[in-house]
Amino acid sequence: xxxxxxxxxxxxxxxxxxxxxxxxxxxxxxxxxxxxxxxxxxxxxxxxxxxxxxxxxxxxxxxxxxxxxxxxxxxxxxxxxxxxxxxxxxxxxxxxxxxxxxxxxxxxxxxxxxxxxxxxxxxxxxxxxxxxxxxxxxxxxxxxxxxxxxxxxxxxxxxxxxxxxxxxxxxxxxxxxxxxxxxxxxxxxxxxxxxxxxxxxxxxxxxxxxxxxxxxxxxxxxxxxxxxxxxxxxxxxxxxxxxxxxxxxxxxxxxxxxxxxxxxxxxxxxxxxxxxxxxxxxxxxxxxxxxxxxxxxxxxxxxxxxxxxxxxxxxxxxxxxxxxxxxxxxxxxxxxxxxxxxxxxxxxxxxxxxxxxxxxxxxxxxxxxxxxxxxxxxxxxxxxxxxxxxxxxxxxxxxxxxxxxxxxxxxxxxxxxxxxxxxxxxxxxxxxxxxxxxxxxxxxxxxxxxxxxxxxxxxxxxxxxxxxxxxxxxxxxxxxxxxxxxxxxxxxxxxxxxxxxxxxxxxxxxxxxxxxxxxxxxxxxxxxxxxxxxxxxxxxxxxxxxxxxxxxxxxxxxxxxxxxxxxxxxxxxxxxxxxxxxxxxxxxxxxxxxxxxxxxxxxxxxxxxxxxxxxxxxxxxxxxxxxxxxxxxxxxxxxxxxxxxxxxxxxxxxxxxxxxxxxxxxxxxxxxxxxxxxxxxxxxxxxxxxxxxxxxxxxxxxxxxxxxxxxxxxxxxxxxxxxxxxxxxxxxxxxxxxxxxxxxxxxxxxxxxxxxxxxxxxxxxxxxxxxxxxxxxxxxxxxxxxxxxxxxxxxxxxxxxx
Numbered sequence: 001x002x003x004x005x006x007x008x009x010x011x012x013x014x015x016x017x018x019x020x021x022x023x024x025x026x027x028x029x030x031x032x033x034x035x036x037x038x039x040x041x042x043x044x045x046x047x048x049x050x051x052x053x054x055x056x057x058x059x060x061x062x063x064x065x066x067x068x069x070x071x072x073x074x075x076x077x078x079x080x081x082x083x084x085x086x087x088x089x090x091x092x093x094x095x096x097x098x099x100x101x102x103x104x105x106x107x108x109x110x111x112x113x114x115x116x117x118x119x120x121x122x123x124x125x126x127x128x129x130x131x132x133x134x135x136x137x138x139x140x141x142x143x144x145x146x147x148x149x150x151x152x153x154x155x156x157x158x159x160x161x162x163x164x165x166x167x168x169x170x171x172x173x174x175x176x177x178x179x180x181x182x183x184x185x186x187x188x189x190x191x192x193x194x195x196x197x198x199x200x201x202x203x204x205x206x207x208x209x210x211x212x213x214x215x216x217x218x219x220x221x222x223x224x225x226x227x228x229x230x231x232x233x234x235x236x237x238x239x240x241x242x243x244x245x246x247x248x249x250x251x252x253x254x255x256x257x258x259x260x261x262x263x264x265x266x267x268x269x270x271x272x273x274x275x276x277x278x279x280x281x282x283x284x285x286x287x288x289x290x291x292x293x294x295x296x297x298x299x300x301x302x303x304x305x306x307x308x309x310x311x312x313x314x315x316x317x318x319x320x321x322x323x324x325x326x327x328x329x330x331x332x333x334x335x336x337x338x339x340x341x342x343x344x345x346x347x348x349x350x351x352x353x354x355x356x357x358x359x360x361x362x363x364x365x366x367x368x369x370x371x372x373x374x375x376x377x378x379x380x381x382x383x384x385x386x387x388x389x390x391x392x393x394x395x396x397x398x399x400x401x402x403x404x405x406x407x408x409x410x411x412x413x414x415x416x417x418x419x420x421x422x423x424x425x426x427x428x429x430x431x432x433x434x435x436x437x438x439x440x441x442x443x444x445x446x447x448x449x450x451x452x453x454x455x456x457x458x459x460x461x462x463x464x465x466x467x468x469x470x471x472x473x474x475x476x477x478x479x480x481x482x483x484x485x486x487x488x489x490x491x492x493x494x495x496x497x498x499x500x501x502x503x504x505x506x507x508x509x510x511x512x513x514x515x516x517x518x519x520x521x522x523x524x525x526x527x528x529x530x531x532x533x534x535x536x537x538x539x540x541x542x543x544x545x546x547x548x549x550x551x552x553x554x555x556x557x558x559x560x561x562x563x564x565x566x567x568x569x570x571x572x573x574x575x576x577x578x579x580x581x582x583x584x585x586x587x588x589x590x591x592x593x594x595x596x597x598x599x600x601x602x603x604x605x606x607x608x609x610x611x612x613x614x615x616x617x618x619x620x621x622x623x624x625x626x627x628x629x630x631x632x633x634x635x636x637x638x639x640x641x642x643x644x645x646x647x648x649x650x651x652x653x654x655x656x657x658x659x660x661x662x663x664x665x666x667x668x669x670x671x672x673x674x675x676x677x678x679x680x681x682x683x684x685x686x687x688x689x690x691x692x693x694x695x696x697x698x699x700x701x702x703x704x705x706x707x708x709x710x711x712x713x714x715x716x717x718x719x720x721x722x723x724x725x726x727x728x729x730x731x732x733x734x735x736x737x738x739x740x741x742x743x744x745x746x747x748x749x750x751x752x753x754x755x756x757x758x759x760x761x762x763x764x765x766x767x768x769x770x771x772x773x774x775x776x777x778x779x780x781x782x783x784x785x786x787x788x789x790x791x792x793x794x795x796x797x798x799x800x801x802x
Contacts, residue, residue, distance in 0.1 A: 026059060031343050036050055045098075051079050069179050072533070080184075093349060106572075111438070149533075155209035157173075183210070254285070256285060372423075479508065482516060497509060540625060618650070670722050721752065
């Protein structure tokens with residue numbers, strides 16, 4: 001047994017001390033789960049999902065988790081986090097209460113429910129810490145199996161650091177690629193497609209990953225026989241078992257209540273992954289779930305009496321206790337004392353966490369009561385205000401919303417009285433301070449965010465002609481970037497050997513190697529996850545999704561993981577991933593889509609950039625590599641062969657993010673669009689000018705963020721009319737654009753006519769040139785829409801066409 005080999009150098013007393021320490025951690029974790037459930041049921045916490053029943057295997061895993069390693073896990077890993085010293089009793093309960101202060105609740109400052117863990121990769125100013133000097137956990141999310149794609153990238157980063165030289169500040173992120181990425185998942189969640197996608201990709205890439213499946217036979221109330229073929233994930237993955245001369249996984253299986261065998265198994269797994277750089281699957285079976293799935297249900301409803309009795313017998317802590325007594329590590333009395341002391345520690349920690357959470361809110365409650373009492377004295381509505389005060393006073397454990405709600409109700413009663421000013425100021429200050437606790441860090445707030453990038457225009461020779469294919473501008477710019485930034489790499493379907501389907505990476509793999517310019521399988525979710533993990537470890541990945549429509553395979557990972565990362569860690573982790581794709585007008589349903597509205601609404605937290613040509617696109621990549629935020633860049637599918645001027649300063653010119661560009665000035669109507677459709681808009685504007693209609697044409701360039709200088713409304717103030725042309729479905733991106741202009745920019749104030757939109761049809765575009773013409777806005781559509789708007793104003797000058 002490896003445990004015996006490991007401990008030969010130890011005295012029995014040292015061995016005993018280590019085991020007793022583990023046992024105490026397990027008992028503390030269990031007591032946290034038990035007391036945590038009570039806190040939910042008594043109303044102090046909203047919801048609880050706990051790690052009871054999984055304590056012992058997590059202790060074994062933690063023994064081999066080293067500085068520099070990363071975890072991408074499951075929301076039941078509290079024992080593991082305690083064992084590596086990254087979660088205290090007080091922090092556990094602070095998370096349960098939703099404490100909004102990172103000092104007390106470092107996992108998410110109350111933004112995620114308890115059980116979602118993280119370590120801080122960034123300093124307060126957004127700069128990187130040295131990740132090799134600490135044990136690391138990427139930030140958990142609730143969607144089942146969604147931690148898997150990110151895990152792939154965390155492991156792949158070790159391969160990059162081991163084999164790619166010259167990476168900037170590599171020693172802050174890796175010790176020559178010797179780090180292991182540790183994943184955890186519940187057995188039922190292995191039914192998700194992204195689990196299998198990740199397993200397959202890890203086997204292909206051969207990355208140092210240890211994947212643990214916590215198997216307690218159930219997914220909420222659904223038994224494994226309905227979840228997994230043969231009721232065993234290790235059985236059905238046997239085809240991934242590596243053999244002589246093949247890639248694949250090492251697959252290990254161990255009982256979750258057997259402490260000694262668990263330690264031996266995890267030592268083997270860690271050594272294989274760390275030394276040989278191979279993925280390992282550890283199937284931990286025969287686990288229990290003493291309190292059921294969560295605080296919202298009871299497992300007695302769906303488990304048989306026999307199963308419940310078995311779970312009591314084979315509870316991992318009970319079995320560890322029996323083993324310790326059997327080999328004379330401790331007597332029952334000694335263990336009883338540990339149990340009692342652990343229970344006391346947890347109760348005290350819980351009390352302190354609650355006190356730290358509630359006392360500042362009570363102080364705010366008292367502060368407002370004093371102010372309201374002062375206001376009431378001189379108010380005509382004193383009786384009603386005193387009623388509100390009484391209600392607020394009687395709330396023993398107030399919430400911030402109850403305090404602010406009371407203040408806002410009272411101010412309605414004194415709107416015409418002298419006391420209003422002081423109360424209004426209090427409400428505004430309280431809201432400003434408190435709202436930030438819930439709303440900060442959707443985007444980077446560091447000095448390296450998008451607003452820090454200095455715009456640099458492309459440089460040209462005086463006699464430069466527009467005679468270069470757009471794809472060559474992208475290609476030559478990537479060449480400059482790969483040379484300038486050794487930490488930059490690109491991967492995706494057809495990105496490597498053939499240089500992408502449109503030749504924008506032609507020759508780059510041959511020049512920079514197949515680890516920096518890499519082909520990937522058809523697996524969009526894990527292409528994005530690969531990028532997230534790499535970016536979390538200090539690299540600058542560009543994840544290529546072949547077509548915009550295919551991005552939908554990965555929309556959940558983009559939406560739930562990447563887009564929320566800065567927010568859900570309150571600025572303590574970042575993944576400045578660049579997603580490169582291509583879309584808009586081409587042929588057919590699946591290669592010409594523009595589902596921009598869906599994307600815009602799903603990925604707030606990621607910038608969405610829509611360049612109209614390849615020079616703009618290249619400038620966006622140059623800008624993004626100087627900042628620390630994630631972005632999606634949608635290149636125009638029909639722009640790669642169009643001619644552009646070749647800039648002289650590849651890798652240096654920078655397209656501004658969030659800034660529109662006026663392509664044509666006019667006085668009669670403002671036409672707003674982006675991407676491929678702009679070429680049609682420009683042509684329509686020329687044709688409209690021939691009949692005396694002077695159009696101003698504006699390229700949005702950046703949908704998220706949108707027109708930060710509010711230049712569109714300046715145009716509307718001049719023209720007093722607005723038409724938005726978009727190739728998304730009706731009410732898609734055009735609705736978003738209209739909302740931004742009318743509400744955020746107050747554009748309605750300047751309109752003399754109803755603002756209008758011109759979009760594609762509600763269906764997907766049909767195949768071929770005629771399909772494009774009859775499915776999406778054409779030059780004639782734009783002409784006639786503008787003509788009709790002007791006809792409404794000047795019917796004699798512009799009589800009805802039809």
